[in-house]
Amino acid sequence: MALGKSPAALVVAIGIFLSRIAGLVRDRVFAYYLGNSVAAGAFRAALRIPNFLQNLFGEGVLSASFIPVYARLRAEGQDKEAVHLAGAIGALLGCSVTLLAGIGILAAPWIIDVLAPGFDAPAVRDLTVHLVQIMFPGVALLVMSAWCLGVLNSHRHFLLSYIAPVLWNAAIICALLWSGSRNPMTDVGQTDIAIDVAWGTIVGCALQFLVQLPLVLRLTRGLRLVPSSKSSAVRTVLRNFLPVLTSRGVVQISAYIDGVIASFLGPAVYAAMAYAQTLYLLPISLFGMSISAAELPAMSSVIGSEEVVKEQLRKKLVSGLKRVSFFVVPSVVAMALLGDVVIATVYQTGQFKHADVMSGWLILAGSTIGLLASTQGRLCSTAFYAMRDSRTPLYFACIRVLLTAVTGYLLALPVRSALGLSSTIGAAFLTGSAGLAGWVEFLMLRRALSKKIGAFAVATTLQIQLWAAATFSGTVGFALKLALPEMYPILTGLIVLGVYGLLYLGVTTAFGFGEGLAIRKALMRHRR
Numbered sequence: 001m002a003l004g005k006s007p008a009a010l011v012v013a014i015g016i017f018l019s020r021i022a023g024l025v026r027d028r029v030f031a032y033y034l035g036n037s038v039a040a041g042a043f044r045a046a047l048r049i050p051n052f053l054q055n056l057f058g059e060g061v062l063s064a065s066f067i068p069v070y071a072r073l074r075a076e077g078q079d080k081e082a083v084h085l086a087g088a089i090g091a092l093l094g095c096s097v098t099l100l101a102g103i104g105i106l107a108a109p110w111i112i113d114v115l116a117p118g119f120d121a122p123a124v125r126d127l128t129v130h131l132v133q134i135m136f137p138g139v140a141l142l143v144m145s146a147w148c149l150g151v152l153n154s155h156r157h158f159l160l161s162y163i164a165p166v167l168w169n170a171a172i173i174c175a176l177l178w179s180g181s182r183n184p185m186t187d188v189g190q191t192d193i194a195i196d197v198a199w200g201t202i203v204g205c206a207l208q209f210l211v212q213l214p215l216v217l218r219l220t221r222g223l224r225l226v227p228s229s230k231s232s233a234v235r236t237v238l239r240n241f242l243p244v245l246t247s248r249g250v251v252q253i254s255a256y257i258d259g260v261i262a263s264f265l266g267p268a269v270y271a272a273m274a275y276a277q278t279l280y281l282l283p284i285s286l287f288g289m290s291i292s293a294a295e296l297p298a299m300s301s302v303i304g305s306e307e308v309v310k311e312q313l314r315k316k317l318v319s320g321l322k323r324v325s326f327f328v329v330p331s332v333v334a335m336a337l338l339g340d341v342v343i344a345t346v347y348q349t350g351q352f353k354h355a356d357v358m359s360g361w362l363i364l365a366g367s368t369i370g371l372l373a374s375t376q377g378r379l380c381s382t383a384f385y386a387m388r389d390s391r392t393p394l395y396f397a398c399i400r401v402l403l404t405a406v407t408g409y410l411l412a413l414p415v416r417s418a419l420g421l422s423s424t425i426g427a428a429f430l431t432g433s434a435g436l437a438g439w440v441e442f443l444m445l446r447r448a449l450s451k452k453i454g455a456f457a458v459a460t461t462l463q464i465q466l467w468a469a470a471t472f473s474g475t476v477g478f479a480l481k482l483a484l485p486e487m488y489p490i491l492t493g494l495i496v497l498g499v500y501g502l503l504y505l506g507v508t509t510a511f512g513f514g515e516g517l518a519i520r521k522a523l524m525r526h527r528r
Contacts, residue, residue, distance in 0.1 A: 019163060019164075028347055032350030033351065080222075082220075090147050138204075138206075258408060261409055275360050320379045345493025416429060
């Protein structure tokens with residue numbers, strides 16, 4: 001099934017696409033004013049720390065624990081019980097994250113010492129602590145925004161929730177433009193910009209939550225935010241919540257282990273990794289998240305005999321994996337062969353120079369190792385969550401974290417140092433080791449899922465054709481990049497990446513892939 005033939009996935013993809021484009025614009029403006037400066041590294045580190053709570057309690061956990069129960073109640077016609085469930089979970093979440101946010105503000109100095117120990121210079125540490133304390137209150141608002149997303153997704157209202165982050169990005173962009181026009185491009189000026197942008201994130205958090213709230217209240221008439229665990233549905237969500245929370249926490253711990261290791265490579269490399277991560281996460285969010293988010297309510301609502309449920313899950317998984325592969329395979333090739341063009345197109349401006357582009361390309365190339373595995377693994381985890389099995393993904397996530405921590409530390413620090421390699425190469429080793437661990441996790445997820453519902457896989461022939469089409473198109477794009485004269489990075493990107501994308505689409509359409517044909521038909525309908 002093509003992405004265009006799945007209305008829910010298409011709507012989610014549109015929302016994520018718009019929010020990610022806004023995120024790229026935000027990062028471009030951020031790069032213009034802050035580049036890979038010390039202030040940029042401090043801000044990136046500070047933003048990741050309160051985001052730990054958002055990611056821990058937010059969309060991923062709620063999607064896995066709340067949506068399956070809420071969607072099943074609605075499918076069975078128990079609307080009143082569903083509304084009670086939404087109110088109880090919303091109240092419990094709000095109380096929990098508000099308390100944790102307060103603790104985070106007070107404990108910020110110790111949190112920085114644990115999660116960014118490499119930022120030992122007093123000026124860098126003090127700035128990072130201050131930024132964390134400013135941004136922590138926004139965590140509660142972002143988590144409640146994720147609660148709104150869970151309710152709206154269960155009602156198949158996908159667009160608003162996934163487009164809401166555009167407002168968050170817009171608030172940060174406005175703060176950057178306002179502060180950047182008032183402050184000089186000195187160390188002190190960039191520090192002031194970072195502080196102003198931190199306040200802008202708080203405004204963005206509030207906007208992201210408030211824009212969704214009216215529709216949530218309309219869909220859940222009679223909603224009361226009262227913390228309660230008396231309902232069996234609430235207790236089911238809470239039972240699922242803990243292992244999913246732990247699983248999500250393990251993934252976040254993996255990201256923060258990477259952050260701890262990266263902090264010893266210096267603030268500039270830390271900032272460079274953050275820029276690369278934004279691009280790396282784009283296909284995961286746009287394709288993996290859109291397909292997984294659309295399929296979770298559908299998988300959770302399947303009713304019938306055990307064999308019927310298994311058959312439907314297999315069909316949805318194979319269909320989803322095909323769509324993921326069609327879009328992610330060319331993303332991997334583009335980032336590996338044309339990563340400098342991608343980074344220069346998005347970031348090369350102002351304080352972000354050509355040397356920063358080349359450093360980012362190296363780090364981005366390391367990230368591509370696990371891109372396909374991470375995206376497919378998200379879909380497999382979704383199937384487990386739909387079956388209300390949150391413990392299996394947790395077990396495999398723990399193995400992934402252990403592998404990432406051990407191999408990442410060894411390669412990025414002692415091995416790199418022994419070989420006399422640069423800190424940038426250490427960052428590439430770090431992202432590459434995380435990618436290898438992602439493949440281990442995906443293969444274990446697929447094997448365990450096959451034992452539950454039967455064997456499923458994307459045909460080998462199709463995979464070979466996709467990689468061949470992407471490699472051929474990438475080679476042509478690489479040759480075109482070398483042949484073009486020096487020009488403005490955005491213009492180079494439009495030409496090289498445009499030719500690459502059109503060539504890949506043309507080759508896959510010639511091979512008769514459903515996704516390529518569906519896109520061509522959609523474009524022809526739009527033209528008519």
